[in-house]
Every structure is written in structure tokens, then in C-alpha cells.
């Protein structure tokens with residue numbers, strides 16, 4: 001597992017970095033149904049009793065919010081992302097089901113077998129804990145702390161990631177032509193370090209429930225109540241120490257805070273109680289002399305812990321990570337207990353997703369480019385790619401125009417910004433070259449074995465990049481994914497086939513709605529190259545200041561305006577003993593900057609497009625001007641409902657703002673919105689003073 005440096009347009013709420021998507025252990029016999037589709041422009045979603053100048057999100061989405069409660073198997077329900085994801089997954093399921101029953105190609109045999117193993121709950125039940133026993137036996141042989149490096153690499157080689165830390169290969173932040181070894185903090189099971197550290201009644205309660213959950217899991221696995229309680233206490237003690245030594249997500253957003261090149265020799269001096277060379281060698285990665293130690297403080301603390309914690313505590317910790325890491329693929333009793341704590345208690349999900357949904361997602365995660373090859377043949381017409389090429393070109397032009405006319409930036413910096421913009425590469429739909437999964441062993445009767453093989457394949461694929469040239473054509477998302485991302489080191493924007501359809505993009509609708517939908521998504525990704533994080537990299541993807549000092553200062557003043565504005569927005573209202581929480585303006589700064597810039601440049605691109613067709617922004621379709629349709633189309637991408645639990649979790653872990661603020665924050669910083677809806681200056685959505693970066 002390595003630290004992911006892609007910047008996606010949204011986080012998938014059900015699967016945070018630390019929590020595996022839960023798998024329903026009970027068999028779901030209900031026949032999967034083709035899901036509803038969301039329209040690109042939906043008059044029935046609008047709440048006409050709301051004033052667009054006071055709360056535009058309520059106006060554009062209010063009726064949808066009222067009539068679309070969160071389904072019982074979700075924590076978050078969005079009119080665009082979630083509904084389309086359900087549709088794509090249904091299409092994927094049809095493909096998997098057919099491949100499981102009657103595969104026609106070796107590829108279909110492989111992903112069909114993977115899916116079938118996941119659906120075969122009878123076999124999962126009959127195996128019990130057998131699939132994790134080899135790992136537990138290895139842990140039981142630990143007799144001194146010196147053996148930890150070998151044990152960790154052995155566990156990983158068997159497909160059971162161990163916790164402790166995240167090691168892998170990444171692009172060198174200062175030389176994007178190089179792929180180097182990297183090591184990051186890790187080791188905790190709760191979604192963020194704050195869950196262990198924050199002193200509030202809510203977090204104290206969660207910690208007590210977590211200890212009870214760990215105890216219950218060990219009891220299910222056959223330990224006595226006394227043993228299980230002792231083990232849970234050890235897990236909590238070690239994870240709390242790891243959480244305290246961790247760098248916060250907000251600090252980690254800044255690349256300089258996660259870039260510390262060490263020689264292996266110096267790294268071994270930093271944390272001498274762990275034989276790093278033995279561990280690296282054990283994983284099978286090639287030789288290297290230097291690596292990026294992203295979070296040195298964490299490894300200093302880990303070094304102390306290795307000495308201070310008794311061996312029995314480490315055994316408990318490792319046993320827990322093996323059990324927890326695979327809980328959602330074990331028999332029903334383990335699945336249910338895992339779901340009850342991580343999904344229900346923490347995130348507010350009422351019930352697990354149907355087994356077919358879980359297994360479709362799991363196969364997509366493990367063998368994404370295998371299933372994706374067939375998926376795009378069925379679901380991604382070449383015309384969609386041509387339309388996207390045109391839209392991307394229109395957005396590139398308007399970002400270039402925007403840079404030229406920025407009031408706060410000097411000529412030298414403008415020239416450098418234009419150069420960086422010209423170097424952004426576009427990837428649309430799916431990879432030119434598919435990854436070869438033929439070496440991943442799949443057995444339709446062995447779910448956990450398949451997961452282990454997929455893990456080791458992925459780990460080896462990643463480790464093999466060490467010292468090799470960067471493959472600029474590689475993708476970080478599978479084709480059916482409803483998402484998009486920018487990568488600062490690649491300086492590229494990526495749009496999987498899954499998002500290039502209604503409600504984001506609709507060939508049959510007027511350009512205003514498409515520019516408000518997919519146009520803003522494209523603009524958002526481009527702007528990431530110039531947000532507070534992306535702007536630290538040059539066009540080649542190297543960390544390097546390319547702005548003049550004066551322009552950099554002006555840039556920081558402007559991004560701080562956005563940070564303090566969004567810190568004033570409420571992310572979850574008070575509930576029970578939990579007080580209201582506001583957004584973290586610095587954690588969400590890059591995304592908010594990209595939302596603001598994306599909206600502006602998509603609007604500019606729309607003006608150009610309408611002018612080329614001899615139309616204007618004031619033309620009326622169905623009672624709304626083109627300008628109004630653009631903003632409503634934009635807002636309706638973000639209509640959503642979410643549980644209180646997930647709102648509170650995401651405010652800590654998600655760099656994106658919730659739909660309400662992605663909408664209202666963006667429009668209130670863009671005067672064209674107030675003009676389009678005839679607002680009076682001074683109203684909430686048309687303030688006299690607003691923030692603007694791009």
C-alpha cells in the first residue's frame with residue numbers, strides 16, 4: 001500500500017483510506033435491477049420556494065434532497081456521482097455474472113472466477129478462519145523484536161498487509177523522471193489520528209466502542225474474554241502511540257512536509273531498532289541507496305515503541321491487523337461485527353450493500369483494467385471521446401485567457417503559468433495499453449486466496465517500477481469509475497469512461513448544461529495544477545517555484561482568503577452530545593480553489609462556444625437563461641444527502657467540501673452568478689467582497 005498522490009474530484013464515502021468496503025456475508029437473492037438514471041438538467045429537483053440569491057444549493061437541489069432519502073445501504077447519496085456509480089456497477093455486474101457462468105475468453109475466466117469466489121458464501125462459511133491461519137501461525141513464532149522485519153515482509157509476501165507503515169515506489173517530487181522508494185506513516189485502524197487523540201465525549205465514546213469491537217472480534221476467533229480484552233488493550237495502546245506520532249492530513253497536503261530524502265544508512269540510524277535492509281530485501285524490491293522518508297517523526301516514534309512494547313503486545317497488534325484487514329471477506333459472524341462498528345457506528349450506514357454489489361466493486365478494485373477492457377467496449381462510444389477532446393480544448397483556451405487577464409499576477413509569472421498549462425496532458429476514457437493480469441492466480445473457490453494474490457501482484461507491480469522510467473500512460477482509476485483526477489507529478493488530467501455520460505455529459509442537451517456539468521469537472525482538474533498544492537510543481541511535475549516572490553505572496557494572500565471563508569462553513573450541525581463542526585479550510589483548500597476556478601473557466605468557455613454559434617448567455621430555454629441553466633446544471637451535480645456519522649468522518653479525512661459548499665462557496669465567489677439571477681449585491685450569494693484566486 002502506498003500513499004496515493006492522485007487528486008480525485010471526490011472521495012468515495014463508503015471506502016475511506018483505512019476502511020475496506022464491507023462485504024455482505026449473507027446471500028442476497030434479490031434480482032439486481034437496472035437503476036434509475038439522473039437527468040442532466042432536472043426541473044423537478046428545484047425548490048422554487050427557496051431564494052437562489054440566499055441559498056442557491058437549496059434552490060437547485062431542495063426538492064431532490066427532500067424526495068431522495070439516503071438508501072439503507074449507503075452513507076451518502078448524490079444525485080450525480082452515486083446514482084451513476086450504481087448504474088455503472090449494474091452494467092459491470094451483468095458482465096461479471098455472464099463471465100462467471102460462461103467465460104468466453106481467458107480474461108473473462110479470470111475476472112469471472114474472482115467474482116464467483118466472492119459470491120460463493122457457502123464456501124466462505126465452510127472455510128471459517130482457515131484462510132488467515134498461516135499468517136497467524138507466522139505471528140505466533142515471533143520470539144524477539146529483532147525478528148519483526150522478516151515477519152512483516154513474510155506477511156506481506158503472503159498477501160496480508162501488516163499495518164506498521166506504507167512502503168512502496170513513487171515519483172521523486174523533485175525529479176519527476178525518477179521512481180524512488182518511499183515510506184510513509186501508517187498503522188492505525190480508525191479513519192484518522194484524531195479518533196485516538198481528540199479529547200471530547202464523542203471521540204471518547206468511539207474509542208470505548210472500538211475497544212469493545214476488537215475484543216468481540218478476538219472472542220469470535222476463539223479467544224477467552226480475558227485474553228481478548230488484554231489483546232484489545234494492547235492494540236489500542238500501540239495504535240494510539242502511532243496516531244500521536246503521525247503527521248496530520250492538513251500538514252501532509254504540503255509536499256515539502258512529506259519529502260525527506262535519506263540514505264538507507266541514515267534511515268537505519270534514525271530508527272535502529274528495526275533492520276530496514278532486512279525488511280526491504282524481504283519484500284523482493286530491487287536495491288536502492290536512498291529513499292523518501294515522508295514522515296521521519298513517525299519512524300522515530302516507531303523505533304521507541306519497538307523497544308518499549310512487550311512482544312505479546314506486538315503479536316496482538318499483528319493478529320488484529322490480519323483479522324481486521326480481511327474481516328469483510330470472512331464468514332458472516334466476522335463480517336457482521338465488522339460492519340456493525342466500522343460502517344454502522346462510525347459512518348451511520350443502516351445495512352450492508354447486497355452481495356452482488358460488493359463483489360462487483362471488489363472485482364473492479366482488484367482487476368480494474370481486466371474488467372474495464374470489456375466494459376468500455378460495451379459502454380463507451382468513440383463519439384464520447386471526440387466530444388471530450390473538444391470540451392477539454394475549450395477549457396484549456398479559457399484558462400489561458402483567464403491567466404492573461406488576472407489582475408494580481410505579473411507578466412513573468414503569467415508566462416510561466418501559460419507554459420505549465422500548455423504542458424498539461426489529457427487522458428480520456430481508458431488506457432492505451434491494458435495491464436496484464438494473467439499472472440494473478442484466481443480460484444473460484446478461494447476468495448481470500450484471490451485477494452492475497454491480487455495484493456501481491458499489485459505490490460510487485462509497484463515495486464518493479466523502482467529505478468525505471470516513468471510510464472506516463474499509466475492510469476490511477478479503472479474505466480467504470482465515476483470520478484476524475486489531476487496528478488501533480490505527471491501534470492496530467494484524467495477522465496475515466498465512467499464519468500463521461502449523463503448527468504455529467506449529455507450529447508442531446510444544450511451546451512450550458514454540459515459546461516455546468518462535465519465542463520466544470522474539467523476546469524476543476526486543470527485548476528488543480530494551480531491550487532495551493534499543485535502550484536508548487538512546474539510543468540514537468542517537479543517541485544520548483546516558478547512564480548516571482550511577489551506573485552507567490554499575492555497568491556498566498558488569495559488562497560488564505562478562500563481558506564478562512566470555507567472555515568466558516570458548517571459541515572455538520574450539532575447532534576446529541578456532539579457539537580456542530582465547521583469545515584477545515586486548509587484541508588479543503590486545494591479542492592475549493594479548484595471548484596472556484598473550474599466554475600469560472602467553464603463559464604468563460606461557454607461564452608466562447610455560444611458566441612461561435614451566434615447565441616448568447618441571455619437566450620432562454622424552458623424559462624431559464626443559458627447562464628441560469630449553466631449554474632443550475634453545475635449545482636445539480638452536487639445535490640446530496642448524507643448521514644451525520646459520515647459528515648463528521650469526512651470533515652476530518654476528506655479534502656473535498658460537501659455538496660452544499662461546493663455549490664454555494666463557488667457561486668458566491670463568482671459575480672456572474674449574482675448577475676445571472678438578478679441578485680442584489682450584499683445578498684449571501686452575491687457578496688460585496690469575495691475571494692478569487694484564478
Ligand SMILES: [Zn+2]
Pocket residue numbers: 007008009010524525528591594
Ligand atoms: Zn479535485
